[in-house]
Amino acid sequence: MIVSIADNIITPLGDTTAANIDAILDGRTGLRRHDGLFGLPEPVCASLIDRDDMRRRFGELCDIRGVAPDGYTIFEQMCVLTAVATIDAAGIDGGSPDLQLFISSTKGNVGLLADDMMHPGYPLGHSAMMVARFFSNPNIPVVASNACVSGVSAQIAAVRALLAGRCRHALVIGCDVLSRFIIAGFQSFKALASEPCRPFDAARCGLNLGEAAASMLLSSTDVDDRWCYIGCSNHNDANHISGPSRTAEGALRVIDDLHRALPDVAPACISLHGTATMYNDEMEAIAIHRAGLDNVPVMGLKGYYGHTLGAAGVLETVLTMAAIDRGIVLPTRGYADCGVSYPLNIASHVREVHGDCFYKIMSGFGGSNAGIAYRRTGGVV
Amino acid sequence: MTVVATCRITPQGCVLDGREVATGTLPDIYRALIGGYPKFFKMDPLCRLGFVAAELLLRDLDDATRAGMAVVLFNSMGSLHADRAFERTIIDPAQFYPSPATFVYTLANIVTGEIAIRHKISGETSFYILPAHDPEQMRLLTEDVALTSPVSHALSGWVEYVSDDEYEADFKIYRYD
Numbered sequence: 001m002i003v004s005i006a007d008n009i010i011t012p013l014g015d016t017t018a019a020n021i022d023a024i025l026d027g028r029t030g031l032r033r034h035d036g037l038f039g040l041p042e043p044v045c046a047s048l049i050d051r052d053d054m055r056r057r058f059g060e061l062c063d064i065r066g067v068a069p070d071g072y073t074i075f076e077q078m079c080v081l082t083a084v085a086t087i088d089a090a091g092i093d094g095g096s097p098d099l100q101l102f103i104s105s106t107k108g109n110v111g112l113l114a115d116d117m118m119h120p121g122y123p124l125g126h127s128a129m130m131v132a133r134f135f136s137n138p139n140i141p142v143v144a145s146n147a148c149v150s151g152v153s154a155q156i157a158a159v160r161a162l163l164a165g166r167c168r169h170a171l172v173i174g175c176d177v178l179s180r181f182i183i184a185g186f187q188s189f190k191a192l193a194s195e196p197c198r199p200f201d202a203a204r205c206g207l208n209l210g211e212a213a214a215s216m217l218l219s220s221t222d223v224d225d226r227w228c229y230i231g232c233s234n235h236n237d238a239n240h241i242s243g244p245s246r247t248a249e250g251a252l253r254v255i256d257d258l259h260r261a262l263p264d265v266a267p268a269c270i271s272l273h274g275t276a277t278m279y280n281d282e283m284e285a286i287a288i289h290r291a292g293l294d295n296v297p298v299m300g301l302k303g304y305y306g307h308t309l310g311a312a313g314v315l316e317t318v319l320t321m322a323a324i325d326r327g328i329v330l331p332t333r334g335y336a337d338c339g340v341s342y343p344l345n346i347a348s349h350v351r352e353v354h355g356d357c358f359y360k361i362m363s364g365f366g367g368s369n370a371g372i373a374y375r376r377t378g379g380v381v
Numbered sequence: 382m383t384v385v386a387t388c389r390i391t392p393q394g395c396v397l398d399g400r401e402v403a404t405g406t407l408p409d410i411y412r413a414l415i416g417g418y419p420k421f422f423k424m425d426p427l428c429r430l431g432f433v434a435a436e437l438l439l440r441d442l443d444d445a446t447r448a449g450m451a452v453v454l455f456n457s458m459g460s461l462h463a464d465r466a467f468e469r470t471i472i473d474p475a476q477f478y479p480s481p482a483t484f485v486y487t488l489a490n491i492v493t494g495e496i497a498i499r500h501k502i503s504g505e506t507s508f509y510i511l512p513a514h515d516p517e518q519m520r521l522l523t524e525d526v527a528l529t530s531p532v533s534h535a536l537s538g539w540v541e542y543v544s545d546d547e548y549e550a551d552f553k554i555y556r557y558d
Contacts, residue, residue: 039474106488108459113468122464125457125512140518143510145459146490153507160525181464184471185484232529234505236452236497242485253503257530365485366494368506 002162003226004374005092005169007216007318008085010078011305012047016085017322024319024330025350029304031196031208038180042187045194046178047210047306054078067134073109073121075177078213079131083173086215087135092169094135100167101141103128104154104174105310108143111179131173139167148273148364149234150174151313155218155372156232162220169220174314175213182309183209189242191277199274199300199332200281200346202339207275210306214315225378227321230357231261237367244279248287250369251361255291258359258373267296267373268355269329271320273362274300275307276334280363285340287361297345297353299323303333317360317372324376329353382524385534385554388434392546397437406545407433418499425463425486427542428495434550435496435536442534442554444501450534451505452493453523456541459489459510492540504532514539527557 008016012030013023030047037044051074058077061084062069072080083101087094108127112119120126128141144153151174158170176182186192186209193206218229235253237245244251258267270293272284281300288294301316308315323330329351336348361371389396394404395414403410407429411421415436424432431454439447463486471479485491493506505526511518523537538552 041474041477110464110487113464114472117465117468122461123457123512124459124510128510129512140512140515142518142522145488145508145510146493146506147488156529157507157509157522157525160522160528163528164521164525166521180471181468181487184477184479185467185481185487188479188484189481234507234530235503236494236506238497238501238503241491241494241498242481249503365488366490366506366508367497368490368494 001224002159002218002229003221003223004321005217005219005226006086006089008082009212009214009315009318010082011212012049013304017318020319021322021326024304029196029333030210031306038183040180040183043194044183044192045196045208047208048178049078049211054081057081072130075109075175076127076130078177079103079173079175080134082213082215083131083171086171086217090217095137097138098168099137100139100161100170101128101132101137102154102158102170102172103131103141103143104150104314105143105176106145106147106150107176107182110181114180146364146368147366148309149313149362149368149370150310152360152362152370152372153234155313155317156234156370158218159229159232162218170218171215172218172314173215174311176309176311177211178209193276196334197276197302198334199276199302200340200344201335202337204276204281204339207277207302208306210308212305212308212311212315214311214318216314216318227374228377230373230375231258232372233257234370237369239367241367242365244283244363248283248290250367251283251287251363252290254361254369254371255287255359258371261373262357262375265357266355267357267359268324268353269297269299269358271316271358271360272298272300274302276302282340283363285342285344288344289342294342295345297329297351299330299346300332301330313360313362320358320360321374324353324358327353382555382557385556386438388438388552390430390434390550392548424495427460427462427540428486428492430542430548430550431492431540432495432499434552438536438552438554439500446534447500447502449504449532450502450536451526451532452496452502453507453526453535453537454493454540455509455511455519456489456539457511457513458541458543460487462542463487505530523555533557
């Protein structure tokens with residue numbers, strides 16, 4: 001079986017998974033208003049990493065490991081920091097040929113183009129090699145770049161490499177950092193809310209952006225007291241490149257596939273994308289309704305972190321695992337009144353969870369939809 | 382997996398199943414061999430490249446085969462051409478005019494979406510970025526799709542657009558055995 005051995009999250013709310021769950025339960029958010037960010041004319045509500053702190057921590061790490069810190073961008077530093085935390089917790093060797101890296105990112109070092117349109121540090125494959133090189137890992141790293149669904153795509157690619165027996169351990173890293181490029185782009189779409197976002201709420205008016213790095217180590221093992229992979233799915237809407245299907249075709253197919261993977265067990269909860277845009281949240285509600293899962297507890301975590309792009313699928317999977325381990329469904333910060341056509345089982349307060357299986361689903365530009373299901377084997381601790 | 386058909390497009394021309402079928406720019410090839418899809422001209426060059434190569438391979442397949450197939454594409458530079466185009470619209474505060482029509486193409490996987498829309502493909506669409514053109518890694522990641530989904534065919538290959546003088550699509554249709 002394929003199980004999650006260890007994980008880590010680095011966000012403005014904390015640099016471990018436990019610290020992030022504690023912060024969520026305290027009702028904290030990383031979202032703040034920033035004026036003049038990246039020299040942009042309009043204020044932005046975003047969740048930003050303390051870059052000086054990251055650089056300091058990366059420098060300390062390099063000192064301890066005897067690695068030259070030069071040439072690592074903030075994006076690569078965050079990938080390495082979360083990867084080291086997860087690999088160390090798992091007690092495995094990052095340089096092992098049994099380990100392969102799967103990185104999820106939408107834009108990586110795109111901010112470098114502002115300095116140089118031919119910048120050699122731009123390609124995501126270059127960043128992936130920088131991360132692999134930090135551990136002296138000999139395998140070619142794979143980057144999944146499928147817009148918002150990237151974090152689930154990378155988990156799916158990792159699961160398949162394990163199923164195929166090409167590696168024993170697959171480290172999935174999700175990370176994106178913000179830049180003038182990304183924020184100006186989302187502003188041009190009129191997609192950004194000026195206040196902390198309100199997923200699925202009647203007053204929702206757009207998304208916030210955020211920075212995060214998250215990682216999880218998936219391994220082939222016989223040990224069964226862990227989060228165990230159950231099923232995965234990826235379907236295109238074949239409808240529009242920048243808007244979701246009005247009938248939620250792709251997302252529905254994904255949920256139906258996940259249900260078929262474990263047909264006798266209803267998920268204890270579904271971790272939704274919940275960007276707080278009008279279209280995304282409505283589409284997800286339609287998908288849940290059409291799948292007949294209106295009664296299943298759902299949650300959306302963008303009110304704490306904003307949309308962390310390539311990190312989101314990994315971040316939100318890890319948080320959902322950690323929440324169920326604590327016996328709870330996390331609150332959906334920003335939600336108050338139902339603002340979708342089919343009411344969801346959603347709340348802004350902590351709820352007890354009943355069951356040991358969950359779905360993580362994502363949808364994004366390019367018509368992509370992806371989902372993955374895990375089950376806690378050996379009983380919820 | 383068995384290779385059913387191949388298409389390779391570079392600035393030197395378009396080769397379908399080993400036979401040169403057109404030369405010239407992507408719009409030239411589109412006009413000579415395809416036509417009738419005005420949305421082609423809204424696409425950025427990466428999408429145009431992937432669209433033309435996919436069109437020549439997929440248009441003779443039946444609807445049911447296309448609907449369930451996987452689209453698995455790769456490159457090393459992501460959406461570099463579109464990223465540079467968007468960066469030029471925001472770099473100078475005196476000429477700051479970011480547009481959603483440009484920004485939407487700054488995601489590498491949009492090309493998989495354009496192909497899915499055109500051919501009504503509701504199967505998997507995946508885009509991977511690799512450190513270098515690596516046919517073996519590409520074949521493995523494509524083969525792996527069948528491990529977790531009941532798929533009969535895949536459109537798979539390399540699609541890289543650096544500049545008008547430097548681009549390559551190298552696509553295959555695979556049938557899973």
